[in-house]
Amino acid sequence: MASNRLPNREKIAKGWDAFADVVPGDVAAAMGALGLEILSEEYGEVSARCPAHLERLGHEDRNPSFSVNADHGKFNCFSCGFSGRFAELVAYVLGVEHGQAVAWIRSKGTVAAVTRMYEEREPEPERKKISEASLALYVDPPADELDKRGIFLEAARKFGILWDPKHSAWITPIRDVSGRLMGWQTKSSGYVRNRPYGVKKSETVFGLHLTPPVPGTGVLIESPLDCAVLATFGVEYPVATFGAKVSAAQIALLSRFRRVIVWMDNDEAGWRSAEYVGWELHKRYTSVAVVTHEDLPWGCDPGGYKDADGNTVLLTSKQIHAQLERAMPFSLMRW
Template identity: 40%
Template sequence: MTMGRTSGSIARRHDDLIPGDVLSALADLGVEVLGDDGDNYKLRCPAHLERTGKHDRRPSCYIHSHSGQFICFSCDWAGSFARFVAYMQGTDSAHANAWIASKGTIGRALRLLKGDDRHSEVEPGEPVSEAQMVLFTTPPEAARRKRGLTLDACEKFGVRWDLTRPRRCWILPIRSVDGELLGWQEKSKRHFRNYPDGVAKGTSLFGAHIDFDGPLVLLESPLDAVRLYSAGIDGGKATYGAHASRAQMDLALGMADTIILAQDNDSAGRSARTQLYYSYRCKGSVLKYWNYLDTGAKDPGEMTDEEIWDCYDAAYTPLRRRLKQCAA
């Protein structure tokens, strides 16, 4: 079979087609499916050798079972199903789409490619639909592994993944304490957005609707809360950023007798932590500092499971520590 690199513009075409049965189309292309997580098919990247000079010995290429969008997390090859077909057949976009059309297409796929149902704007005050979240996919195994997140943790917090180009980002739901969907936060290395614009994320905490035992660990990033749960700590809640609003702190104080402040280990995080401690230390809950020890990590998301537990167990009350130091 002759394979050639196709133009990157193919992945941007809005008229690229998708077969009604992606799995059958992959079989017709001679592609071996290595796994299926319910939303994505895992396979060896066919362009890996050409792009990197090495065989794909640790497959991390995924194709979404409905939209046909694909991405290789190793070599960053990505695009529409038509681009995938064009590469496999060594042909152009027109011939690739003609081949897909011969397999039968689905109208919903076109809407998914355009993102009409996921990212259509809503009027201020208009509720966000749960159906919009359903159109996102389960975070691929490679993306979860890179951050140390388990599938169970992602499902617990309702974390999803947007596979459409150019986003390819985490979808972090913003819910009220009762679980009502208010919107979501889109996050990747190159992309960040709160949806819809003006969503009242400061009125809730990420994971606020999830029951837990023990101390509440207050974090900046929602993904850090998912990371803690993956390590076995279920009290992680996040403020969607370094700033914690009065409403968020009131919510946290009403949820736990002990709150561990685990803001990022940088100047902004330490400043926010200190301000929170002295503003709320007499409001009914015991406030402690997350102890980063000698990990050198910027946040819990950069730690191993063992480091997370060590830092969690070493949480301390700053005033009590200062008194001990003075007594010594």
């Protein structure tokens, strides 16, 4: 992959902002160093399998949909919509902050540096180690943010839900069944990201480590944050799958409950998921009831819904308990 591409200074001369838009001298080589397998390099586009696909769509990118422009480093996946500038790709794949991603690109940097890289391959930067100390920068969620979602602080604390003051984002720890920290999810408006990159959240169920060895009735929902909403209203064992996609491993974990009330979102993906989960648990002799969303609008979940003006409407305690009480036995559901 000898570089006949523009050296960085010419990119800068062409008007690329060197700081905001740092591009490696050899984009394909940098992609290789990130562990992305280069599948083709044509017409100035380097294609590979999309690294964000699994997280965004729940499956690997089988028909490569992802390409990076070899000149300006912008990337795009036409299937899942993962796109941005090269530094964002580096930050995502390595699970590092933007500044570290820029430093990493600079270390590959110029054409001269790329030549040197071929002579002595630099070791990849070490991924951040995950320990409880990783959460040390985060604080209790502020009162106004808790209010917006109808969450009591004690309920947030019960689930270890925190707040990133620097990015104004919710931090939801991802723990295995024994409570060991695997990583965490960062969530702000329209943005969800998992740390570290590739954390196997589909192998655990949020909140499960807080349930006793033989728990009675669990309430299964999609969103970890909404577990704190349900706990605020006294629901005993809310657990969450991190989305509508439920894995076989999660089904196995959920079958420890004697009974599960399935409350997936009131949308197409949620209903498909409810049917799948219900059937799988039913087969495993776990008693299943399904929340019908009667009297609740389309698009609603335990965290509420948007009204016609786009304002969030929270559910009342009465509405939440009514949904749980009226949940229909799986065998009576007509799918």
